[in-house]
Amino acid sequence: MAIVSEFAFELELCAHLESAGRPGAAGTDVVARQLGGAVAKPGGRILDIVCVEPGPAFADRLALTSETIPDAAIESDVGPGTARYWKAAFPDDCHPERARSAVERALEIDFFEGERRNGRRYVRQVARYPDWFGRLVGIENKPDLGTPGDLEAQLRTDASLGLVDEAILATESYVTRAHLNRIPEEIGVWRVSRGDADDVADGRPLEIDVIREPIPLAVDEPGVEPLEYHPGHTEVAIVPPERKARTRRRIAERAFGKGWRTFRFPDCEACEAGSPADEERSDGPEPGTATPLPFCRWKGRIVDAESECGPACPGYEPAAEPEVDLEEERDRRTPWRRDPSGRRRRQSGLDRFG
Numbered sequence: 001m002a003i004v005s006e007f008a009f010e011l012e013l014c015a016h017l018e019s020a021g022r023p024g025a026a027g028t029d030v031v032a033r034q035l036g037g038a039v040a041k042p043g044g045r046i047l048d049i050v051c052v053e054p055g056p057a058f059a060d061r062l063a064l065t066s067e068t069i070p071d072a073a074i075e076s077d078v079g080p081g082t083a084r085y086w087k088a089a090f091p092d093d094c095h096p097e098r099a100r101s102a103v104e105r106a107l108e109i110d111f112f113e114g115e116r117r118n119g120r121r122y123v124r125q126v127a128r129y130p131d132w133f134g135r136l137v138g139i140e141n142k143p144d145l146g147t148p149g150d151l152e153a154q155l156r157t158d159a160s161l162g163l164v165d166e167a168i169l170a171t172e173s174y175v176t177r178a179h180l181n182r183i184p185e186e187i188g189v190w191r192v193s194r195g196d197a198d199d200v201a202d203g204r205p206l207e208i209d210v211i212r213e214p215i216p217l218a219v220d221e222p223g224v225e226p227l228e229y230h231p232g233h234t235e236v237a238i239v240p241p242e243r244k245a246r247t248r249r250r251i252a253e254r255a256f257g258k259g260w261r262t263f264r265f266p267d268c269e270a271c272e273a274g275s276p277a278d279e280e281r282s283d284g285p286e287p288g289t290a291t292p293l294p295f296c297r298w299k300g301r302i303v304d305a306e307s308e309c310g311p312a313c314p315g316y317e318p319a320a321e322p323e324v325d326l327e328e329e330r331d332r333r334t335p336w337r338r339d340p341s342g343r344r345r346r347q348s349g350l351d352r353f354g
């Protein structure tokens, strides 16, 4: 079987997880891709896919704002009751510019509302920040285990840091005992396939075979984050549970605001906003339709417009980008709303930027 590109694999897996859910799970996760998964060295680990399980107050989060709420705004002493002078609501160790931009953004996305008193801006939360997310599941995509790159080190980081509740390796390769022995025992393994299809581009619905169940990671205990690898030793940081909890909330917020449709369609005649596969997938909320993905007829697969498309491609024929509103797609297919009617919008007479 041909191995698809990591990009195509990731988009198709995200589409499947959104519509059908993880094996054995409810299918209500917030699905996102390419999120930072480190604490001490931000950017040191990027999680390919993150599934966020909704928590008890998910409906309140949906109603609040469609965007990512800045961490500094959540952490601040701005509450939903009495409005406070914004500068007094941030701790001394929060840089004034970070505080100012968090306030601006929180006002812009309707998490804060503001008023002006004696020339000073006072702010309060539109609604208390809800307890909206449950477990986080990180998925590392490696369609071809024959070219593993940094896979083992990445999975060892996930296991020792314990930032997500479960970590999973997703692959199209046949998984041998030797493969399983090389990765930490906590990491779950999925084999992703399209049934008996010889040609992955024919787009049969994905099937996930659980080769190994993940072992829950110790998110409430200190984690060990590798920072630098040197011959004979590795520099590490010990990350306390409070810092992990804060980063977990940042990941959940980022996942909520960003989702997984962070791609564009090529401005090329060969691009279809879908594949023959899409018509066959019927597990979405609207039977017979599947979410549009950037399928290239010329290459016979999903393509990454940013890195693969343009005049340098021999199949390129300039054309208008397919008209697909990716936010509208997310709105239609998931509980997320691009424009929730928050309480803030029903109020009037407040000086937002006062």
Ligand code: SF4
Residues within 6 Å of the ligand: 266, 268, 269, 270, 271, 296, 297, 298, 299, 303, 305, 308, 309, 310, 313, 314, 315, 316, 317
């Ligand atoms: S530019 Fe090339 S890869 Fe991209 S859609 Fe056109 S033919 Fe396909």
